[in-house]
Amino acid sequence: MTSPSLYWLRNDLRLTDNAALTAAAAAQGQVIFLYVLDDETPGDWRLGGASRWWLHKSLEALSATAPLVLRRGAADKVIADVLTESGAAAVHFTRDYAPWSGALEQRVKAACEAAGASCHRYGGFLLQEPETIRNGSGEPYRVYTPFSKACFAAGEPRPLKPVPKFSGWTGKLKSDRLAGWGLLPTKPDWAKAMAAHWTPGEAGAAARLKDFIADGLEHYADERDRPDRDVTSRLSPYLHFGEISPAQCWHAVRAAQLAAGGKLDKAAEKFLKEVLWREFSYHLLHHWPTLPEKPFRPEFSAFPWSKNPKGLKAWEMGRTGYPIVDAGMRELWVTGIMHNRVRMIAASFLIKDLLIPWQDGERWFWDTLVDADIASNAASWQWVAGCGADAAPYFRIFNPVLQGEKFDTAGTYVRKWLPELARLPDEFVHRPWEAPALVLKAAGVELGRNYPHPVVDHAKARDRALAALKETKGIQ
Structure with a gap:
């Protein structure tokens, strides 16, 4: 029996345009979809209440299209256990940029080496890796406008990856019950009203992007500062959980701009600049990892x-x-x-x-x-x-x-x-x-x-x- 590949899900809860999943599926054998609820590694930055609600709904949606193995604990230790239990030959995952993630990824790599498995890390959460955009002196940018200009000058994002063909592993692995994680509030159920405003998951992300392009994008540049108007994209939670990639958003807006014969130039540019503000934030975080706690100045x-x-x-x-x-x-x-x-x-x-x-x-x-x-x-x-x-x-x-x-x-x-x-x-x-x-x-x-x-x-x-x-x- 061919050894399976282990795909470690993080903030990439989608099947489309997913380099890590594509690589895992391309290897011979089957794919283990592993999500680890790691409240230990982030310390004080463990997921907040609203994020936990969203995560539950997103994993619930993803489980309808992919066979998930759910475990709780320090991610590197859980991955080491799953490698031992499954005999997986490789681990594939999407890079993360939180201050603790680099050290965690190194521990995962060490766990893979100890188990005799290869370890593969991919981009996809951002348009550009934080190391790639530098100023003329080779230093990281400290100001958004020249950073955004450099990103535009770097050219259009890479082509999108289609949903790969994959098969779930037929072996047996212990998995937690999602309901057992207690991600949803109980009494009082302060999140009850959220369900009327959101559809977490990849399908919800695709629908939201489609609706935004159809109804909001045209007015985005002129009315995005009006809270009484529904013209903002509301894509941010979907991007954060990786239910849609920034490249998908970018290419969709560019396609709408092309279809409109250039009439969306102002609106499209304004929206893409907001996507680049997200990029700039991660650029800063990567180069100045104390950003969430200490003043940059x-x-x-x-x-x-x-x-x-x-x-x-x-x-x-x-x-x-x-x-x-x-x-x-x-x-x-x-x-x-x-x-x-x-x-x-x-x-x-x-x-x-x-x-x-x-x-x-x-x-x-x-x-x-x-x-x-x-x-x-x-x-x-x-x-x-x-x-x-x-x-x-x-x-x-x-x-x-x-x-x-x-x-x-x-x-x-x-x-x-x-x-x-x-x-x-x-x-x-x-x-x-x-x-x-x-x-x-x-x-x-x-x-x-x-x-x-x-x-x-x-x-x-x-x-x-x-x-x-x-x-x-x-x-x-």
Whole structure:
């Protein structure tokens, strides 16, 4: 009997355009599909609650098309056990870029060598490997715009790989029950509403991409900052779990652009630049692996943050008294995602209005976002905080009222997620504390009772943030 190949699934939960699976299937014999729930190796960065919900649903979907072996534990030890139990001749897997992944992959390689099996690592989670895009001096990029230009100059991504022909291993291997992993919440079932907004899995990813190209892409460049419009791709969780590859997204958008006779030039370029922001985030993470925990600009290590547990709790629960911020936090709680523009507004409020460390917000997003991503999360929070690579200046402080009035002009987004404010007139929906008492009463709004007073005065909070900036030596 020919020895099987072991395909170690990671954040590549798809059959299409999968180099590791293609190579495993091309070898003679059968393929063992192994997924390891490793809560040990990432330490404090074990999957958050929303990600665990998504993972359960994604594995459930994948199990309908591939025979999965599920194990729990340190990935290198589990792989060593499966090699011994199965006699597999080779291990194939997709590269990961988290700070702990390089060392883990080396331990997997050592386990393979000890078992007499070959070890093969492949790309596919990114368009380009982080080592390949360098500036003119051969150094990694620190600024997004020249990085994105270099990526465009590198040419179109590689051709896509079709679903390979494979057969599952007919031998016997012990497998955990997915339900036994406890990935889904029990009581209270805070994820119940998420199912109405998402279809995790490869088929759901393909459908989402198709819908975006048909209905959202045309308006993407002009309206992507409008939370009251449904034009964003919402592909981020599918990309994070590898249910679709960035190359698939890229080629699909290019094909739509070609079919439209170039009419989508502006929209396509804007979307592809967002794909490249994801690439840039991983470029940074690879070259600066402390990105999720320490400021990229070390002078920010001395910034005088405030200890404000009440403020943090109000922000987490969407009870700050600033409607656009609260609407975003409520959307996050219900759907596991937040509109991209509102993420920036909410993050700026936490960091600059409340002077709460960006790491606290990063951790909350890690637990509550279905697209929680170690690189994009860290890079984006540091961008807003002003301490990251290619960061927005710290003195750029979003005014939550003006941002709401600019991007949610009629208050449609706020009214959707804050029904207690639904009857307020447009002129007050983003600033309810300024509404006359009779207007509040007619709208059924009781400040301090069914909607909070603002936790801070934004103008004063802005001055305080700028004063704190001045106190910190070396920040300009």
